Amino acid sequence: MTAAEDDTLQRDVLRRHRRVATASLVGAAGVYFGTQFVEQPDQWVLLVRAGAEAGLIGGIADWFAVTALFRRPLGLPIPHTAILPRNKERLGRGLGHFVSRNFLDQDVVISRLHAADPSLHLGRWLARPENADLVADRLLVLAPDVINAFEDQEVRGFYRDxxxxxxxxxxxxxxxxxxxxxxxxxxxxxxxxxxxxxxxxxxxxxxxxxxxxxxxxxxxxxxxxxxxxxxxxxxxxxxxxxxxxxxxxxxxxxxxxxxxxxxxxxxxxxxxxxxxxxxxxxxxxxxxEELQGLLEQLWGDLRQALVDGVSDGDSGFRQSLVGSLQRFGDTLQADPEARARLDERLEALLRELVLPFRDSIGTFIADVVRDWPTDSLVDRLELAVGRDLQFIRINGTLVGALVGMALFLVTGALFGF
Structure with a gap:
């Protein structure tokens, strides 16, 4: 499923649950106002009216609470509404701090790395011919661009020096x-x-x-x-x-x-x-000058050979790369020491390149959230949690109705109908 299809599906689900929540609120209102037209209502009608009244109140209150998270209810400038848009920067800082202090905690990351045994999973994955072909194809597609991305004169100078x-x-x-x-x-x-x-x-x-x-x-x-x-x-x-x-x-x-x-x-x-x-x-x-020219010529020949080798999909270079990837996967599966060495390198990479910059990662997350357009942020958050929030509205109406009926019965039992 593509991202656009997933987004459309989420919107349809949210729209459907929003209609159900609104229908429950309208139903409670209809029952409440309908019972008002009953002349000389008996206890059962009064019980239903009390439940509908409480359900209506609970539904409206929960609608207000859910709506106030994302926008101003009915567009009115009510204090402490549109909570997420108004606190977008604080939300970003809190999210960044939470990720950097909890998800990127050193003990947590290292323990999860050990538990995941990534080298064994990588070995099993690379040992499959279709996966080795996939990796080789991706590398060969990227390699010419990587080689040509560098200024040839600068690379020649670096190679020579x-x-x-x-x-x-x-x-x-x-x-x-x-x-x-x-x-x-x-x-x-x-x-x-x-x-x-x-x-x-x-x-x-x-x-x-x-x-x-x-x-x-x-x-x-x-x-x-x-x-x-x-x-x-x-x-x-x-x-x-x-x-x-x-x-x-x-x-x-x-x-x-x-x-x-x-x-x-x-x-x-x-x-x-x-x-x-x-x-x-x-x-x-x-x-x-003769040696300098020879070295530059050698680099030019080597560079062209690399470009030709990786550009030709039917070359022996590709087959050699696929075979090497599969052998690497087989080695990881069969050799515990090789897996241990790779895990140690991955752990060292995390310790040296990721964990020391966890505060910077948290700041990056905060900056990204801050720079998001407010409408886009509200839309993303509402799509992510809106379905559950609509259940809050439905539950508020139903629970309110049940509580209203319970209070009516308790009041009648204590003080008489």
């Missing part, structure tokens, strides 16, 4: 030292050494003519050219032979290379100069 701040807080020395240790343990440094030897021999082979020309240019003029060529070839052959010896894994130079790398790792862990040098390199890289 936050990443740079976290990187600056990172101590690079133990990270690089550990990477070098893993490099040594895997013998990758020796493979790098072999690769360097291969590159050196290839470089030497491709630049033989250049080396001969350099030797010849540095030789004396009186030395024959053939001796310069032989000298250059001898130098290159010696270098090639030495590089071939270095390729042997037990060569002393390779052992010195191992020791040098180990010493470098030890120096990195203890040397403040190395730490400062690494921090300077890190800061200069973070401040470079």
């Amino acid at each position: 936050a990443l740079a701040q976290h990187v600056r807080q990172l101590d690079l020395v133990p990270v690089i030292a550990r990477l070098l240790e893993l490099f040594l343990e895997s013998r990758d440094h020796q493979r790098l050494f072999d690769r360097s030897l291969h590159l050196a021999r290839d470089l030497l082979s491709r630049n033989r003519d250049t080396i001969r020309a350099q030797v010849s240019a540095r030789s004396h003029w009186w030395v024959p050219r053939r001796f310069d060529r032989r000298l250059a070839d001898a130098i290159m052959e010696g270098v090639e032979e030495w590089l071939g010896e270095l390729a042997q894994h037990d060569h002393p130079v390779r052992q010195d290379f191992d020791r040098t790398v180990h010493e470098l790792i030890g120096q990195m862990r203890t040397s403040g100069a190395v730490r400062d040098r690494l921090d300077g390199i890190r800061d200069s890289i973070l401040a470079s």
